[in-house]
Amino acid sequence: MRTHLTLGRLLGVPIGINWGVVAVCALLFWSLAFVSLPNVAPSHPTSAYWFAGVVGVITFMVSLVGHELGHSYVAQRNDVRVVEITLWLFGGVAKLEGEADDPGAEFRIAAAGPLASGVIAAVSAGAAALVSRLDGNRVLYGLLVWLAAINVVLAVSNLLPAFPLDGGRMLRSYLWRRRGRKGPATRIAAMIGQVLAVGLVVAGLVLGFRMSWWTGAWTAALGLFLFAAARAEWSAAQARPELLEETVERISRPLPEPLGPSSSVADLERALRHDPRAPFVPLVDDRGEISSVLVRESIRRVQPANRAQVPVRSLAMPLVGLPRVDPTETVAHVVDQMGRGSDWWAVVVVDGSLTSVLCSEDVESLLELATP
Numbered sequence: 001m002r003t004h005l006t007l008g009r010l011l012g013v014p015i016g017i018n019w020g021v022v023a024v025c026a027l028l029f030w031s032l033a034f035v036s037l038p039n040v041a042p043s044h045p046t047s048a049y050w051f052a053g054v055v056g057v058i059t060f061m062v063s064l065v066g067h068e069l070g071h072s073y074v075a076q077r078n079d080v081r082v083v084e085i086t087l088w089l090f091g092g093v094a095k096l097e098g099e100a101d102d103p104g105a106e107f108r109i110a111a112a113g114p115l116a117s118g119v120i121a122a123v124s125a126g127a128a129a130l131v132s133r134l135d136g137n138r139v140l141y142g143l144l145v146w147l148a149a150i151n152v153v154l155a156v157s158n159l160l161p162a163f164p165l166d167g168g169r170m171l172r173s174y175l176w177r178r179r180g181r182k183g184p185a186t187r188i189a190a191m192i193g194q195v196l197a198v199g200l201v202v203a204g205l206v207l208g209f210r211m212s213w214w215t216g217a218w219t220a221a222l223g224l225f226l227f228a229a230a231r232a233e234w235s236a237a238q239a240r241p242e243l244l245e246e247t248v249e250r251i252s253r254p255l256p257e258p259l260g261p262s263s264s265v266a267d268l269e270r271a272l273r274h275d276p277r278a279p280f281v282p283l284v285d286d287r288g289e290i291s292s293v294l295v296r297e298s299i300r301r302v303q304p305a306n307r308a309q310v311p312v313r314s315l316a317m318p319l320v321g322l323p324r325v326d327p328t329e330t331v332a333h334v335v336d337q338m339g340r341g342s343d344w345w346a347v348v349v350v351d352g353s354l355t356s357v358l359c360s361e362d363v364e365s366l367l368e369l370a371t372p
């Protein structure tokens with residue numbers, strides 16, 4: 001069963017809504033139309049409260065999308081693709097494809113959401129002040145104040161340094177920068193996240209019994225959810241030394257379609273643009289065999305104006321001279337041979353024919369997961 005409904009796209013990102021949001025919207029509508037607004041702006045017709053309640057719920061959802069679009073915009077600017085934004089019970093989630101590959105980018109992506117909420121809060125508060133000065137409608141004033149307040153709550157609660165909340169991600173990026181590695185930083189941040197989540201559950205219980213059962217239950221539920229999320233991140237970040245026994249075959253990259261002997265450098269450029277992770281494109285010779293490759297860096301040797309005329313043949317690198325790994329070799333063995341920290345790739349050849357390519361980047365990210 002589909003858990004959510006797709007509403008549309010913004011900045012190229014699909015926006016979905018989870019059914020749990022319906023419950024949150026009903027609660028917010030009730031608290032706005034029956035409690036907050038009649039308090040702030042008494043003696044208005046019920047229909048005015050109801051109308052403002054509906055507008056409030058819609059603007060709240062728009063604020064959630066605004067928060068997630070903040071993350072998405074900065075993520076895209078840092079070359080992290082955003083798969084989808086989903087609104088659900090506790091707010092929004094921008095689902096990213098992969099993670100930022102440096103701590104600075106992670107920090108900026110995480111900070112952008114609360115910043116967006118802060119901006120929405122400031123604009124709403126400014127509008128409320130204006131309505132008040134102009135002696136405008138009190139229901140509208142109440143609505144704007146409520147919108148400002150809920151966005152402050154959204155920004156502040158997301159800034160809690162409890163991984164995987166935004167504040168926790170900012171904490172992780174700080175630890176990551178200081179320690180130089182992401183794995184240990186994630187484990188520490190996710191541990192702090194679990195401790196803070198337990199704190200939230202306890203705070204929720206105390207609040208529930210002492211003040212308002214409703215705020216207490218909500219806080220405790222948020223704590224439980226956060227605990228589960230932090231726990232999952234913590235387990236996923238544990239070192240998995242068995243990964244060193246993975247074979248080259250399992251982590252090597254597939255090759256792009258080979259180019260023919262009559263292709264031009266412009267064709268090569270297109271092929272590599274189409275496949276940005278490929279370090280080279282195989283080249284078929286006159287006998288129909290792949291005996292050489294066309295390396296990405298070699299394109300620079302040909303002036304852009306000449307690329308459509310110059311044949312790729314002039315850039316071919318014979319297969320025989322290239323570093324080579326066996327598909328059944330283990331990653332541990334490859335690391336012994338190639339060392340760590342440098343940038344390299346090696347062709348994977350089976351029975352004399354080129355099948356895939358192993359890139360140092362993929363070996364490094366596997367080592368990151370394998371070692372504590």
Ligand SMILES: [Zn+2]
Binds near residue numbers: 068071114
């Ligand atoms: Zn966020």
